[in-house]
Amino acid sequence: MPQGEAAVPVRMRRVAVVAPEEALRDSLVRIAEAGCVEIDLAGDGRPEVRGPAATRLQRLRAEPARPRLSEAPPDLDALEREGRADLLAGEAQVEERLGGAVRHGDVAALAGWCPRSEVGAVAARIAGTGAALVPLRSPRGVDPPTLLAGAAAATRPAPAVRRSFTPLVTTYGTVPYADLDPTMAAGVVYVVMFGLMFGDAGHGLLLVTVALLLRAGRPRRVAALRPLWPFVAGAGLAATLAGVAYGEFFGPTGVLPALWLTPLEEPVRLLAGAVGFGTVLLGLAYAAGIVNRWREGGPAAALYATTGIAGAALHLGLAVVAGSVWLGQAAYGVVGAVIAVAGLALAGPGLYAATAGGPGGAVQTGIQLFDAVVRIGSNAVSFARLAAFGLTHAALGAIVWDGTTALAGRGPVGVAAALVVFLAGNALAFSLEALVAGVQALRLEFYELFSRLFVGEGRPFRPWHLPVERGSAVAEPATPLESVRPDPARKERS
Structure with a gap:
């Protein structure tokens, strides 16, 4: 992917699947097997027409x-x-899409969205059936669906690091198609903030070890978390570097000098x-917000917005x-x-334009x-929690180390007890502080930073993807395709 395209959601193309009637299902x-096209479904308010496969599925009453x-x-x-x-169930989904097709004579067409980079591959894929994938103009007033590069279609998996950072953004909401994709920046900022609060070189190296275990698929019970290993490794590395800066290695053990x-x-200090670092992050968030407002509504939106x-x-x-x-x-x-007064003077007209006018x-x-x-003042001060929880982590480490020493x-009994205190205390501090630092970094990212990047929400790209079974016993459909058409009047619509 070109560097410029990595900073925005995946570019989409409006397309139409045009095929002879008898080749439309193929x-x-x-x-569906390619899994990179979102097909529009009929949503014009007509009553649902249940096709033969959906009827049999309902009659079967099987487990989902x-x-x-x-x-x-x-x-x-x-x-x-x-x-x-x-x-x-798969045939029922095919019927649903067949029912939304526009027909003219013996030709049928379905509209949808496809990543621009995949249009050629999909067109070649369906050409063997006699169908064509026709690029269309995007309809006015309708934004394309959003697909972040870290959640790209299965045909082109995203890099592991970007993929591991993507949940940070998608958990907050769907990025508007016109806006910047903050995935990589959000991931880097998150792990840095986590490291500042979890600053201990020993604990950070433990997190790196956890990341390597996840990468290896161990333990198997958490194998589903394997894609997150770069994220965990980044957090562990940031915590290790912060621990080196603080002189913390499983507490103030003296193993490392404070750099x-x-x-x-x-x-x-x-x-x-922490507050200075937060102020810089807020400034960067405003810079991204300016770009987003410009892309959403032009120069005026970027100039007068409180997030511009x-x-x-x-x-x-x-x-x-x-x-x-x-x-x-x-x-x-x-x-x-x-x-500051100039900023208020610019923001005033923009805010007033959104009101009913008059004295009110x-x-x-x-x-x-x-x-x-x-x-703005409270958000900047809110970053003091980076220091506050860093102090809490250091205090817990100091308590454990003082008890150990x-x-x-x-004597021998004391040494054994000291080892228990050291291990149990560090295990407790690691678990508690990892949870707290993770939640607080997420809070800062969502409320202080993302609130300046986004003022609306996009629509997620939902490609139609089903596995295809080959070699099963098949026969001609028992009911003709006409039975799944919702409205005969659509047949002659071009």
Whole structure:
């Protein structure tokens, strides 16, 4: 994938599957096996027409089965007698799509979406049935569905690192098609924030070990988590580097010197560093927000939005004011105040335009501007939790190490007790702090950063994908295709 395309969702193409009536099912089977085309379903409010496969499936009353397709048209009565709910369920899905086809004479067509990079491969795949995949213009006012590169179709699996970071974004919501894809940046920021809160080289190396076990598929009970191993490894590496900076190795054992600071001895410096780091992250989030607003609504949307240029100017101005107070430079404070006022002046018209107007709208705009100022300040301060939980982790490590050293000088029994305290204490600190740091990093990412990137939500790309069974006993369908058409009036529609 070109570098530029990696920064946005997968580019989509509106397509139509056009085929002779008798070849439509065969082309749909090949499309379902490819698993990279989303086909539009009939949703025009007409009552549902149940096809013969769906009727037999309902009559069978079998346990839900994973749908499958037979390569050739199956004998539906034989499938019902054999209890093949999986193949009947697959045929029911084919009937649903056949029922939404537009027909003109002996030709039928279905519209849908396909990743632009896959159009050629899908067209070649269905050409053998006499069908064609025809590119169409995207309909006005309709955004294409969103597919992030880390969740790309099975025909082209995404790199392991991107794939492991994708759940961070999809858990929050579906990225609008016009917006940037923040997957890689979000993953890197998350593991860095996790590492700052979980800063212990020993515990970080344990996480790296866990990642290597996941990569090897061990233990088998958690083999489903194997795709997440790069994510866990990144978090462990970040925690290891933070532990080296803090001089922490299973607590303040003295194994490592502190390359930056000792958390419990310099908490104010650590807090200031965390807030400063958070301020920089917020600035980057505003930069991405400006790009997103521009792509969504053009220059005006980017200029006046509180998540666009107006909000970025307000954030920058307040950051300069705070920096001037910290440094004792009043001149910088004046410059920061001017920038902040300019941001408020830009945000005001945008907020007012979204109100009903009049005095009530002016009051509402004033409240929203005040809220914007408060939110920026509170969001920046919220990053102090990076230091707070880093201090908590260091404090737990210190308690465990103090208990260990106190018991170790009391003879053989004391040494044994010290070993138990060291192992159990570190196990407790590792488990508790890993959970807390993971949740807090996720909270910061979602509420402080993503809230500036996204103001809406897209629609996820849902390709139709079913496994195809070959070599099964088949026969001509017992009922003609006309039985699954929802409305005869659609036959002559072009």
